[in-house]
Amino acid sequence: MLRKLFFTLAVATSVLALNGTAWADITILVPSGSEGDGLRAAAADYAKLKGTKVEAVQAPYANVFEQGANAGSTKSGVFDIILMDDPWIPFFAENGHLEDLTSFFKNAGMEGPDSDFLSKSLAICRNPYNAGPYVCLPYVGNAQMFFYDAAKFKEAGVDVPKTWDDVLKAGKALTDAGGGRYFGYVFRGGQGNPVVADFMPIFWSYGADMFNADRTKVTIDTPEGAAAMKTFMALRDISPKGVESYNANEVGTALAAGTAASSINWPNWVATFEDPSQSKMVGKISYSPIPAGTKPGSSEIGHWTMGIMSASKNKQEAFDFMVWATSPEQIKISAERGNPPVRASVFTDPELTSQEKFRHYPVLMQAIQASTPRPRHPKWPEIENAFGIELSKAVAGTITPEEALKNAQDAVSRITNIY
Amino acid sequence: MVGSASGMSTAQLRPGGAVELWAERHLRVLMLAPTVLILLGLTIFPSIYMFYAAVHKISPNPNVPWDFVGPGNFVRLLSDQQFHVALLNTTLFTVVAVTVEFLLGLGLALLLDKYLRRLTFLKTMLMIPMMLPPIAVAITWKLIYEPQFGVLNEIMYRLGLPLQAWAGDVDLAMVSIIVADVWQWTPFIFLLMLAGLASLPVEPYEAAALDGASSWRQFWDLTLPFLKPVIAIALLLRVMDALRLFDLVFILTGGGPADRTKVLSLYIYQVAYRFADPGYAAAISLFVLFATIILSTWFMKRMRLAD
Numbered sequence: 001m002l003r004k005l006f007f008t009l010a011v012a013t014s015v016l017a018l019n020g021t022a023w024a025d026i027t028i029l030v031p032s033g034s035e036g037d038g039l040r041a042a043a044a045d046y047a048k049l050k051g052t053k054v055e056a057v058q059a060p061y062a063n064v065f066e067q068g069a070n071a072g073s074t075k076s077g078v079f080d081i082i083l084m085d086d087p088w089i090p091f092f093a094e095n096g097h098l099e100d101l102t103s104f105f106k107n108a109g110m111e112g113p114d115s116d117f118l119s120k121s122l123a124i125c126r127n128p129y130n131a132g133p134y135v136c137l138p139y140v141g142n143a144q145m146f147f148y149d150a151a152k153f154k155e156a157g158v159d160v161p162k163t164w165d166d167v168l169k170a171g172k173a174l175t176d177a178g179g180g181r182y183f184g185y186v187f188r189g190g191q192g193n194p195v196v197a198d199f200m201p202i203f204w205s206y207g208a209d210m211f212n213a214d215r216t217k218v219t220i221d222t223p224e225g226a227a228a229m230k231t232f233m234a235l236r237d238i239s240p241k242g243v244e245s246y247n248a249n250e251v252g253t254a255l256a257a258g259t260a261a262s263s264i265n266w267p268n269w270v271a272t273f274e275d276p277s278q279s280k281m282v283g284k285i286s287y288s289p290i291p292a293g294t295k296p297g298s299s300e301i302g303h304w305t306m307g308i309m310s311a312s313k314n315k316q317e318a319f320d321f322m323v324w325a326t327s328p329e330q331i332k333i334s335a336e337r338g339n340p341p342v343r344a345s346v347f348t349d350p351e352l353t354s355q356e357k358f359r360h361y362p363v364l365m366q367a368i369q370a371s372t373p374r375p376r377h378p379k380w381p382e383i384e385n386a387f388g389i390e391l392s393k394a395v396a397g398t399i400t401p402e403e404a405l406k407n408a409q410d411a412v413s414r415i416t417n418i419y
Numbered sequence: 420m421v422g423s424a425s426g427m428s429t430a431q432l433r434p435g436g437a438v439e440l441w442a443e444r445h446l447r448v449l450m451l452a453p454t455v456l457i458l459l460g461l462t463i464f465p466s467i468y469m470f471y472a473a474v475h476k477i478s479p480n481p482n483v484p485w486d487f488v489g490p491g492n493f494v495r496l497l498s499d500q501q502f503h504v505a506l507l508n509t510t511l512f513t514v515v516a517v518t519v520e521f522l523l524g525l526g527l528a529l530l531l532d533k534y535l536r537r538l539t540f541l542k543t544m545l546m547i548p549m550m551l552p553p554i555a556v557a558i559t560w561k562l563i564y565e566p567q568f569g570v571l572n573e574i575m576y577r578l579g580l581p582l583q584a585w586a587g588d589v590d591l592a593m594v595s596i597i598v599a600d601v602w603q604w605t606p607f608i609f610l611l612m613l614a615g616l617a618s619l620p621v622e623p624y625e626a627a628a629l630d631g632a633s634s635w636r637q638f639w640d641l642t643l644p645f646l647k648p649v650i651a652i653a654l655l656l657r658v659m660d661a662l663r664l665f666d667l668v669f670i671l672t673g674g675g676p677a678d679r680t681k682v683l684s685l686y687i688y689q690v691a692y693r694f695a696d697p698g699y700a701a702a703i704s705l706f707v708l709f710a711t712i713i714l715s716t717w718f719m720k721r722m723r724l725a726d
Contacts, residue, residue: 095481191677389501
């Protein structure tokens, strides 16, 4: 009898061990960092409130994509919800990994997400962009802003940097006076995603884009692209040595330590800059929309969005959680936890805007509304890699900016079969 | 209870019964079965699957069937510039890193074996880097190389020397990775050489000393030939490991700047997981596997270790 009991226990333990998430009603794949922490905390609240067991599996940024893609291509159903960076949406949607949310909205008696969401935040959740059905709901309202030390810029003769020429003027003066220890500008120059993310807003500010409107032509190597590249190279010249390998941490640290005066950055860094235990620049950093080039500046949008995996066995439960987590009340709680909102009512909530740590909200809301998504293509990771290699070479000076544009044009044409 | 549950007669269960006889006859198979099953599951099956994947175009869309492309993925290697860059970088890294590690490891072993035998504390200290997880080593060196706040540039600054970008500099990035790898793996060579030196016979050295052979002569004509099998094993293991370099590059440079540190393992990872093209990634992996097998076989023959 005792042996039978032990045997049963052993089998039960093994089954549980093999299927570690079997106990959860919903399993969510989230990134490390504030975005994932926020949703994990929301999941815990939801579990308490509704009695639904929600498991949040946290992984580093790149691994979220890999694990999501793996789960999608093997139809494993291990994750019910994935918290995605918005440029991944075409890959997941067009490879059949994401559920079309139309029927879920219909069943819930809704036409779609409500109009309190920012229009740009909703546009990225439709595939194709702003036209197709909803495949996700926005959760974290990231869009790049321009961060700068207003006092230093003023010293250098620029009150508010409205154009890239303003940034170059102040930045050069500050770098020249910095004696190799202080710099007017700093950016993510690391090969791949980092350098592309910090180049795209400049690219757009000069009227350039990766493809023409109907996607029949790659348009990297154009006069507009060359103008953007010229500014980018000038910014490199006033940036710290070694910027070729910089990622978000290095840029954030340079600003927080007060060794660089400006950069393009993501709003989740605001909390760090305003935290006296992590920053020497508390209250000294100002935020503005992306400066203009020959055209108005445009931020790169980088929202974190929640989608239901097609292989999920708990789709309705997943949808219910997503609707709850993106409600105005929950987005406000998420904002208080450090994640930028995606709803107008939260951006303008006096309870939040009256606090010093949310003083960037008007600028961020403006930045989201003036944002541009990274080119929406299922092969974006490969495109970004190829473009990132050529930009890295230009930043490192191993090829000329003109060669970089030409090589990038050829590489992207090859990957997308658009000639 | 037992008898009724199993339904076996006492004759079958008693010593020398049918069950015991059967178990005895198949004992070897039974004992080997778990190992064989694990091997099949963890080595043989993935290898066969990799061959199968390498001749297919695999879509990330689970509803799209695998497309048989024959040798297509291998032919693609010939025209893939990123693969060529990764191959070149991997070769450069392997040759330089393993050579430096070998020379330093052997030198340190000779020094400690001959002159500093009693300093066991020093020997232990030298072995610490090898015991650290590669990811910890990579993060440590990332902090050391950090251009603005890193220790290395702080020293350069205090010495009045020009600051360097280290892992961010096109000319220094690969050197930076080699230095970190040498720091971690020289102790491995050192340990093997030290063990080899400890096992050397004393008599030939006494005879050589009586004949008036210099230290250099003794090293060249006695120590090196005696150590040859140990050297061969050490180099072989290090070369195979260096060809799989991933952690340091992933953390320190991500393959940049300007593709100067992109190595094969990193490229395979990118192709498989970032570009969602596992068929082509399998083909590159097979190329690396065969290159390693050919290199190892040639090396073992050259060092006459095959026997």
